[in-house]
Amino acid sequence: MTDNDTHHHHRHLPPDPEYTAEKLQELLIQKGLVDEKTLDEIVNIYEHKIGPQNGSRVVAKSWADGEFKKLLFDNPTEAIKSLGFHGRQGEHVIAVENTTETHNMVVCTLCSCYPWPLLGIPPNWYKSDSYRKRAVKEPRKVLHEFGVELKDTQKVKVWDSTAEIRYLVVPMQPEESKGLSEDELVPWVTRNSMIGTGLPTKPK
Amino acid sequence: MTKIHDMGGIPCVESLPLENTTVFEKKWHKIVLSLTLAVGALGKWNLDRSRYFRESLPPDDYGNFTYYEKWMAGLVNLMVDSGLIDQSELRDFKVASKSMQGISVSPEALKSMIAKGDPSLCNSNTCFEPHEIGTLVKTKSPPANNYLENGHTRLPAYSSGSKGEIVLYHGFHRLPDANAHLLGPNPEPLYTVSFTAYALWGNEAENPDDKIHLDLWHSYLEPIAVK
Numbered sequence: 001m002t003d004n005d006t007h008h009h010h011r012h013l014p015p016d017p018e019y020t021a022e023k024l025q026e027l028l029i030q031k032g033l034v035d036e037k038t039l040d041e042i043v044n045i046y047e048h049k050i051g052p053q054n055g056s057r058v059v060a061k062s063w064a065d066g067e068f069k070k071l072l073f074d075n076p077t078e079a080i081k082s083l084g085f086h087g088r089q090g091e092h093v094i095a096v097e098n099t100t101e102t103h104n105m106v107v108c109t110l111c112s113c114y115p116w117p118l119l120g121i122p123p124n125w126y127k128s129d130s131y132r133k134r135a136v137k138e139p140r141k142v143l144h145e146f147g148v149e150l151k152d153t154q155k156v157k158v159w160d161s162t163a164e165i166r167y168l169v170v171p172m173q174p175e176e177s178k179g180l181s182e183d184e185l186v187p188w189v190t191r192n193s194m195i196g197t198g199l200p201t202k203p204k
Numbered sequence: 205m206t207k208i209h210d211m212g213g214i215p216c217v218e219s220l221p222l223e224n225t226t227v228f229e230k231k232w233h234k235i236v237l238s239l240t241l242a243v244g245a246l247g248k249w250n251l252d253r254s255r256y257f258r259e260s261l262p263p264d265d266y267g268n269f270t271y272y273e274k275w276m277a278g279l280v281n282l283m284v285d286s287g288l289i290d291q292s293e294l295r296d297f298k299v300a301s302k303s304m305q306g307i308s309v310s311p312e313a314l315k316s317m318i319a320k321g322d323p324s325l326c327n328s329n330t331c332f333e334p335h336e337i338g339t340l341v342k343t344k345s346p347p348a349n350n351y352l353e354n355g356h357t358r359l360p361a362y363s364s365g366s367k368g369e370i371v372l373y374h375g376f377h378r379l380p381d382a383n384a385h386l387l388g389p390n391p392e393p394l395y396t397v398s399f400t401a402y403a404l405w406g407n408e409a410e411n412p413d414d415k416i417h418l419d420l421w422h423s424y425l426e427p428i429a430v431k
Contacts, residue, residue, distance in 0.1 A: 012284060017270070017273045024280070024294075027297050027298070031304060031305065032308055033289075033304055034308050034309075037310075037311045038242050038309055038310060042241050042242060042318075043228075045315070045318060087320055088317070088320075088321045110209060110255075120227065121237070129211060130216050145222075156411065156414040162360065162419045164378075
């Protein structure tokens with residue numbers, strides 16, 4: 001196919017995705033295009049090593065450590081790197097801070113760009129058509145659906161991730177959590193609070 | 205032409221699917237994600253091209269497929285396009301050609317590729333004089349690819365032809381409009397442009413003073429004179 005072909009691409013696969021995925025995997029292993037151990041390692045990384053616990057650590061540290069907070073906003077990519085988080089889908093990171101005047105939330109209307117090294121693989125709703133359609137047009141309704149009610153003073157800032165810049169929302173630290181250590185703060189920082197569709201929550 | 209993936213702002217009454225939040229809902233999701241990364245690591249295409257292939261799926265498929273079905277269909281089309289696999293192999297799921305034998309990426313190499321990523325930031329060039337922060341701009345309309353008809357672009361239709369203000373400058377970044385079609389990185393200045401909800405949605409805005417920020421390349425923007 002050439003790219004100046006204006007027709008849409010064709011369909012090559014049978015309809016049952018589970019069957020197809022398994023057969024395709026077998027075929028590509030047999031062809032020597034992929035190594036089974038590599039596939040296992042990728043799954044292991046995104047199931048166990050890279051996930052929202054990384055972003056929670058970044059936010060908790062920014063709450064507990066003023067110097068780190070300054071670095072996080074001045075040079076976010078370096079700041080998260082200093083905690084060991086970097087790489088694929090997080091090459092260029094910007095931290096945006098929620099305040100009493102501004103509430104930030106992140107979307108990717110064109111696909112599902114997301115800061116993988118900090119938050120892992122995006123949840124279903126983030127990749128859904130309804131979130132992609134609605135977040136830029138009716139962010140307040142969307143937030144309401146997540147149970148987030150804004151203060152009258154707060155304006156919404158939506159970040160549509162159209163390039164390779166990835167956004168981390170730094171939520172406001174709950175009053176109740178002030179004075180806790182970085183380790184104690186980590187579980188307060190929920191995944192959704194770092195996308196802007198939730199607020200930090202006292203751990204159960 | 206507006207494509208089906210370009211859906212920001214399209215009227216939608218569906219509520220959000222908030223129920224399932226496990227990393228991988230089904231076992232085959234793991235297969236598709238790991239295959240996509242492992243085959244992608246062979247370096248036959250780039251991320252912009254894989255986005256272009258997903259969004260070029262037949263519109264019915266794009267609309268009906270779940271997330272990982274889109275990934276799988278995009279991956280297969282990329283593999284056919286780049287000669288990694290032929291259509292008969294997909295029909296029978298049997299190896300027909302062994303010419304690529306042994307090119308797979310090892311777990312160690314893949315791990316280091318994930319850790320390193322693929323920064324889109326490039327050296328600056330003299331083809332473009334970056335605009336200053338605070339410059340008022342109007343986005344290109346229609347949101348067309350300048351290199352080829354119906355090509356890939358990252359200017360969403362909902363923002364096309366709207367006025368905003370440059371609030372951040374990110375340096376020169378690879379231009380997806382060229383890179384997706386293997387025409388080179390063609391780096392351009394990249395900015396974050398801030399639009400008021402009113403500028404994008406007019407009287408339909410939920411709150412006219414809310415802001416929507418998009419990351420847009422130099423050639424997507426035309427500076428406008430300050431009154």
